[in-house]
Structure formats: structure tokens, C-alpha cells
Amino acid sequence: MSILLDAASRVVVLGITGRIGTFSARDMLAYGTQVVAGVSPGRGGSNVEGIPVFGSVAAAVAATGADTAIVYVPAPLALDGVLEAVESGCRLVAYPGDGLPVREAMEMRAAARAQGGWMVGPNSPGLISPGRAKLGFMPSFCYQPGPIGVISRSGSLSYEASLRLTQAGLGQSSVIGIGGDPVKGVNAAEAIALFHDDPATEAIVYLGEIGGSDEYAVADYAQRADAKPVATLLVGRTAPPGRKMGHAAALIGSYADTWESKVVALEAAGAVVARSLDALVDAAREALRRSAR
Amino acid sequence: MLLNEARGKRLLAAAGIAVPVGIEITTPAAVAGARFAFPVAVKAQVASGGRGLAGGVRRCNSEAEVSEAAAAILSTRFSGLLPSTVLVEPWLAIARELYLSVVIDGRAGGFVVLYAPKGGVDIETGPKPLAYPVGLARNFRAHVFRALLESVEHDRKLLEQIVALARRLLRLAEAADCTTIEINPLAVLADGSLTAADAKIVRDDAAAWRHADIATALEQARAAETEDVRRCLDANLMLVWLEGEVGLLSGGAGMTMAAMDAIEAAGGHAACFLDCSGNPTPAGFGLALELLDSNPTVRSILVSMFGGGLQMDRVARTLIELLRNRSSTKPLVLRLDGTRGDVATTLLADAGFANHRALGPAVSEAVRLAQETTP
CATH class of the missing domain: 3.30.1490.20 (ATP-grasp fold, A domain)
Incomplete structure (x- = not known):
């Protein structure tokens, strides 16, 4: 099992005729994902890598039964693309792009939730359920199937962290990039709830940052009596206050945004806190050991 | 981008909100x-x-x-x-100082309205403001906010003015792409009317494509940056100079922060946050190396890239070319891992450059070299 995405998911790629869309469609297909359709307005009837291209998501869904979408279009067109996918019946829609206004993220999130579905992103590599399917552009070799659910605000950190877990024999049920922006389609609390309900996930690894409130949601979960064990790694311990560290949300504006404040809250809640990337594998192992008790 | 008070107040006034x-x-x-x-x-x-x-x-x-x-x-x-x-x-004759703001919170999936009955300079240290998680501006419900306010405000006329102002701030935040509108203090004047005595407004830089004023302000902010930062912005690199001595050239915001933290844990300090993932080309890496080589506070350089979509053998070829033509003798440590990391290591070895696959030893070496070259 996994969260949101599995081998039965039927994926439609919006913007498949673009450079990134074509690359990602080929890459997801190579991983074994059922990439059943592409969409590019005005290009219906053609194909990319043998994948049929339609002029609209509705046409793609009608012809192929697609239920999952990934949207590779620039920020000014992104909301239109996500709304089209959601309203055509896709229950899971990823928008990996960065530089998206917060207002668009709010609308995308609300539209997906209103239909009972989920949006993943923005500013995220997407979501992978190792050995089953991938919806995004994360490097496939970093992952292997297993019992750990991984949640990450950072794409680059999730690749390196997942590879370390994989090399240590600690596979993953799903790895979700929730994104580096303040408003997310799936936030940390929601990702945790999904992993909590997934029987194949025995422990959760959360990769967080300075800034924002997601880490406190993780702490709230970790102290629940019925919580699955949580291991965490937060980066940005040495970032100075008031300076944006790449991600829109990685900004220390108050004490609650700092590494120390978040680590204190997570430790008090009973999470296994890795204080450096090198300590992550041991922390994940400890979380798994606790789940076996 | 944070607007100064005068700009913020002009935006409030244009939305029909009273300002001096x-x-x-x-x-x-x-x-x-x-x-x-x-x-x-x-x-x-x-x-x-x-x-x-x-x-x-x-x-x-x-x-x-x-x-x-x-x-x-x-x-x-x-x-x-x-x-x-x-x-x-x-100079306003203020009868009472209140606090009202609209901010973004991921847990609410959008906007939160914050209200405190006692505003002013002590807001950070006083009791936590009341919070109404709204999400999308159109989900604001007067009766929900009213019920919240009734626990702290008993003056009916004032309470209704605050409800109306909150709605107006939310509409403004949505229409003008503001991620923060904070009015502190929100002044109650002698006649009972409300005036924004101060204004802290943050516009969403990502919305510059639909707001000419944000685009203009970004241009001005870019022009006011140091030359180094401006050149990086033009080249799609993300640079923040820090206080340390290890010049860090990395990829991805999360991994760059992780490497900064690792440098500190090894006893050193990062000289910069420099994310090259936006432009991993000869031009991008060339600019990054030039800036680190020419900055005298940088004592050693750590190039740490983990390839996901980016192929490390291509990065290795780019770096070999740049390093062969480099005149600086500043010590430099390479750590390329991830996609085709093995090929990268071989290419670098053939060219006479050592490559670390693991981050920890690379960080230790860069910190040690920085300390050895510091007079």
C-alpha cells in the first residue's frame, strides 16, 4: 500500500508537449507508471512517446479513464490547468512548478478539496510510491519499497535523504514532496493523516525547515497516543533571521520560526529528532524499532 | 516584498480604508x-x-x-x-490602540485574521491575538468572526466596524496579492471611528506578472542590491552572503541549508547560501566560482551537488573545464553524488581532481582547509 498514488493510478500529463512535460512523461512511464494520456490544447490527435495527446483533460479522461494528473504549465496558466484537471474528475493533481502566487495555491487547494481530492505542490518534485508509480520528476534510483512514509518540504533534501534510507535498507511506502511554499495542496498535517491511515506505513520521516507552522502540526501528531513513530530532520539551524533561504516559506520572522523552537517542540512531543543529515538513518531506524513494539 | 508605511497606506486608502x-x-x-x-x-x-x-x-x-x-x-x-x-x-488623538491583521497560514490553507484588543509596540510580548482561520477570502463569515470578537469586545458599534474592516482587508489582500496586511495600531479616535495609524503590507513577489507595481518595485529592489547579488539574480542563482569562511556552492534550498548546518557542526561557518540548481551551466557555475574566488573572506570552497534530474557527469565536465582555467589557488573541495555520480568521480579523477561521494567527509575537509588558510 501507499498514499494517494499506486500502480492502478492512471496518469494524464498536462503540458506533455513541452520540454519538461515530455521528459517527465517518459521518465514516469519508464518507472512503470500508467501514463495513459497527455493534454496540449490544439495538439489533440498527436502522440508523445506513444502516449496519446488530447486537446482537453475532459477528452483525455473520457478516452482513457485517467484519474490522476500532473500539470507542467507556467505559473500564469497553472490555476487554469489544475482547475481543469480537478473538474474533469482527477482526484489527485500535482503542480510541481515554483514561483506560483500564494493566491493560486489557495484556489488550487480549495478546488481539489471541494471535490474530495488532493492537490500536491506547488514548488515540489511530486509524489512517488516506490515500486508502484511516480507522479513527478524525482530521481527513481533514490527509492525502494518499504514501511517508511516520507514527507518533505524540500525536493533536494528528499532525494538525498531517501537515498540514504534506501542504501540502509529502509524502504518507503510513499515519499511526498509537500513543497517549499507557505500554502500547500497537502500540508504536513494532512500528509501525516494520510500516512496514519495507510496500513503499509509503519513509521514516518518528516524533513522540515525553518519558517512556517508545518513542524508544529507534526509535533501535535507525534504526541497523540495512537501516533505512528515519527523521525524528523529540520534544516536551517544556521540560517540568519530575516533572510529568505531560497524557499518562499524558509524565513525566520519570529522565534516560532526558528530551528531551536521547532526542535524543542518535536522532542517534547516524543519525535525522534535527527540533529543532522548524518543522523537521519539512525533516527528512522529508531522510529521503526518503536513501531515494532 | 515589504512595503514601507506610506506605500502601504496608499494601498489601504485606495481600498477605502481610513488612513491619516x-x-x-x-x-x-x-x-x-x-x-x-x-x-x-x-x-x-x-x-x-x-x-x-x-x-x-x-x-x-x-x-x-x-x-x-x-x-x-x-x-x-x-x-x-x-x-x-x-x-x-x-498627530492622531488616539483613544484606544487595537491590532488587526490578515496573514497567510498554511494550516488554514490561506488567510487568517488576527485581532488583539490591545495593539501597539508590545503586541509581540502580549497575549496571543485571537485567530480566525478563513482560507480563501470569500470564505469569510461575519457571524463567525463576530462570535469570536464578542469574547473580548462589548462595544457593539466598534465590534461591527472591526468585522467590516476585516472583510475589506481580506478582499484587498486577495485583489492586490498581499501575503500580510498588518494594522498596528489600529486607532480608535475620539468619535469612535477607526483609522490605520500604521501599515505593514507584504506583496507577493510571485504575482509580479499581474501587478505592474510589484514588478516595478522588484526592479527597484534588484537595482538596490549589491552587484554580486544582482548578477546572481540575473543568472538565476540564489545568493545570500553570510558571515563565515567556507564558500558553499550547492543545489536546492533544502540541501544548501543542510550543508550549511553540516559546516557549522564541523566547526566552521558558511560564507554564503548559494543555490546553483537554477542554472547548472558553465555560465552559472562560472559566475558562482568567480564570486567565491574573488571574495577574500572566503577561505575555502565546497561544491556540493546531489544530482536528481541533473546528471553529475555533465556537471563534472563543466567543472573540469572551469577549474582548468581557474587562476585562484583557493582550496576547493568537490562533492558530486546522485545521478551518474560514479561517472562524475571517474571523469574528475582522470582530470586530477578528487571527488567525495559523501557529504560529511567533504564538509570536514572544506572546514579544515579554511582553518589552515586563515591567518
Whole structure:
């Protein structure tokens, strides 16, 4: 099992005729994902890598039964693309792009939730359920199937962290990039709830940052009596206050945004806190050991 | 981007929200001939907090006092920044100071309205404001916010004014792409009306494509950056200079922060946050190396890239070319891992450069080399 995405998911790629869309469609297909359709307005009837291209998501869904979408279009067109996918019946829609206004993220999130579905992103590599399917552009070799659910605000950190877990024999049920922006389609609390309900996930690894409130949601979960064990790694311990560290949300504006404040809250809640990337594998192992008790 | 008070107030006024009518001046001489109703407030216009406690707001009773206060303020740095202008406004007779803001919170999936019955400079240290998680602006419900306010406000007329103002702020935040609108203090005047005595507004930089004023402000901010930062922005690299001695060239915000933390844990300090993932080309890496080589506070350089979509053998070829033509003798440590990391290691070895696959040993070596070369 996994969260949101599995081998039965039927994926439609919006913007498949673009450079990134074509690359990602080929890459997801190579991983074994059922990439059943592409969409590019005005290009219906053609194909990319043998994948049929339609002029609209509705046409793609009608012809192929697609239920999952990934949207590779620039920020000014992104909301239109996500709304089209959601309203055509896709229950899971990823928008990996960065530089998206917060207002668009709010609308995308609300539209997906209103239909009972989920949006993943923005500013995220997407979501992978190792050995089953991938919806995004994360490097496939970093992952292997297993019992750990991984949640990450950072794409680059999730690749390196997942590879370390994989090399240590600690596979993953799903790895979700929730994104580096303040408003997310799936936030940390929601990702945790999904992993909590997934029987194949025995422990959760959360990769967080300075800034924002997601880490406190993780702490709230970790102290629940019925919580699955949580291991965490937060980066940005040495970032100075008031300076944006790449991600829109990685900004220390108050004490609650700092590494120390978040680590204190997570430790008090009973999470296994890795204080450096090198300590992550041991922390994940400890979380798994606790789940076996 | 954080707007200064005068810009913020112009945005509020355009949305029909009451603000004091002020004028902005750039030199003390500009007050000559202006007609003020004294007393007036003379306020530093600078995009940083804490100016009130630092003498950035002064009460003046004559033209001479205004001129003197303006001269003093314009030559004072507030949190390191010189004010661009001075705002002169009527001094408000404030009966009560409230706090009202609209901010973004991921847990709410959008906007949250915050209200505190006691505003002013102590808001950070006082009790937590009441919070109404709204999400999308159109999900604001007067009755929900009213019920929340009734626990702290009993003056019905005031309460309804606050409800109406909150709705207006949400609509403004949505229409103008603001991620923060904070009115502190929100002044209750003698006649019971509300006026925004101050304004802290943050516009969403990502929305510059639909707001000419954000685009213009970003252009101005870029022009005001140091040359290094400006060149990086133009090249799609993300640079923040820090205080340390290890020049860090990395990829991805999360991994760059992780490497910064690892440098500190190894006893060193990062000289910069420099994310090259936006432009991993000869031009991008070339600029990054040039900046690190030419900065004398950088004692050693750590190039740490983990390839996901990016193929490390291509990065290795690019770096070999750049390093062969490099004149600086500053020590440099390479750590390329991830996609085709094995090929990268072989290519680098053939060219005479050692590559670390693991981050830890690379960080230790870079920190050690920085310490050895520090006089």
C-alpha cells in the first residue's frame, strides 16, 4: 500500500508537449507508471512517446479513464490547468512548478478539496510510491519499497535523504514532496493523516525547515497516543533571521520560526529528532524499532 | 516584498480604508511652505520593524521642528537601513490602540485574521491575538468572526466596524496579492471611528506578472542590491552572503541549508547560501566560482551537488573545464553524488581532481582547509 498514488493510478500529463512535460512523461512511464494520456490544447490527435495527446483533460479522461494528473504549465496558466484537471474528475493533481502566487495555491487547494481530492505542490518534485508509480520528476534510483512514509518540504533534501534510507535498507511506502511554499495542496498535517491511515506505513520521516507552522502540526501528531513513530530532520539551524533561504516559506520572522523552537517542540512531543543529515538513518531506524513494539 | 508605511497606506486608502492624510518628503527643505495642522507625526519610511523604539517617529509642533526631525531621521539607520523618505502626518488623538491583521497560514490553507484588543509596540510580548482561520477570502463569515470578537469586545458599534474592516482587508489582500496586511495600531479616535495609524503590507513577489507595481518595485529592489547579488539574480542563482569562511556552492534550498548546518557542526561557518540548481551551466557555475574566488573572506570552497534530474557527469565536465582555467589557488573541495555520480568521480579523477561521494567527509575537509588558510 501507499498514499494517494499506486500502480492502478492512471496518469494524464498536462503540458506533455513541452520540454519538461515530455521528459517527465517518459521518465514516469519508464518507472512503470500508467501514463495513459497527455493534454496540449490544439495538439489533440498527436502522440508523445506513444502516449496519446488530447486537446482537453475532459477528452483525455473520457478516452482513457485517467484519474490522476500532473500539470507542467507556467505559473500564469497553472490555476487554469489544475482547475481543469480537478473538474474533469482527477482526484489527485500535482503542480510541481515554483514561483506560483500564494493566491493560486489557495484556489488550487480549495478546488481539489471541494471535490474530495488532493492537490500536491506547488514548488515540489511530486509524489512517488516506490515500486508502484511516480507522479513527478524525482530521481527513481533514490527509492525502494518499504514501511517508511516520507514527507518533505524540500525536493533536494528528499532525494538525498531517501537515498540514504534506501542504501540502509529502509524502504518507503510513499515519499511526498509537500513543497517549499507557505500554502500547500497537502500540508504536513494532512500528509501525516494520510500516512496514519495507510496500513503499509509503519513509521514516518518528516524533513522540515525553518519558517512556517508545518513542524508544529507534526509535533501535535507525534504526541497523540495512537501516533505512528515519527523521525524528523529540520534544516536551517544556521540560517540568519530575516533572510529568505531560497524557499518562499524558509524565513525566520519570529522565534516560532526558528530551528531551536521547532526542535524543542518535536522532542517534547516524543519525535525522534535527527540533529543532522548524518543522523537521519539512525533516527528512522529508531522510529521503526518503536513501531515494532 | 515589504512595503514601507506610506506605500502601504496608499494601498489601504485606495481600498477605502481610513488612513491619516500625510505627505512624503525626501529632504528637510521640502517642508518649507507646506501647510500642517500641528502637532504632526514625523515618521521614518523604512522597510524594517522597531523604528518607534529607535527614534524613528517624532512629534513636532512647528515647521522648524519638522525640518530638524526630518534631517535627523534621514541620516539614521534603522536595522541597518537608511530611510528613503519621511512621512509627515497629523498627530492622531488616539483613544484606544487595537491590532488587526490578515496573514497567510498554511494550516488554514490561506488567510487568517488576527485581532488583539490591545495593539501597539508590545503586541509581540502580549497575549496571543485571537485567530480566525478563513482560507480563501470569500470564505469569510461575519457571524463567525463576530462570535469570536464578542469574547473580548462589548462595544457593539466598534465590534461591527472591526468585522467590516476585516472583510475589506481580506478582499484587498486577495485583489492586490498581499501575503500580510498588518494594522498596528489600529486607532480608535475620539468619535469612535477607526483609522490605520500604521501599515505593514507584504506583496507577493510571485504575482509580479499581474501587478505592474510589484514588478516595478522588484526592479527597484534588484537595482538596490549589491552587484554580486544582482548578477546572481540575473543568472538565476540564489545568493545570500553570510558571515563565515567556507564558500558553499550547492543545489536546492533544502540541501544548501543542510550543508550549511553540516559546516557549522564541523566547526566552521558558511560564507554564503548559494543555490546553483537554477542554472547548472558553465555560465552559472562560472559566475558562482568567480564570486567565491574573488571574495577574500572566503577561505575555502565546497561544491556540493546531489544530482536528481541533473546528471553529475555533465556537471563534472563543466567543472573540469572551469577549474582548468581557474587562476585562484583557493582550496576547493568537490562533492558530486546522485545521478551518474560514479561517472562524475571517474571523469574528475582522470582530470586530477578528487571527488567525495559523501557529504560529511567533504564538509570536514572544506572546514579544515579554511582553518589552515586563515591567518
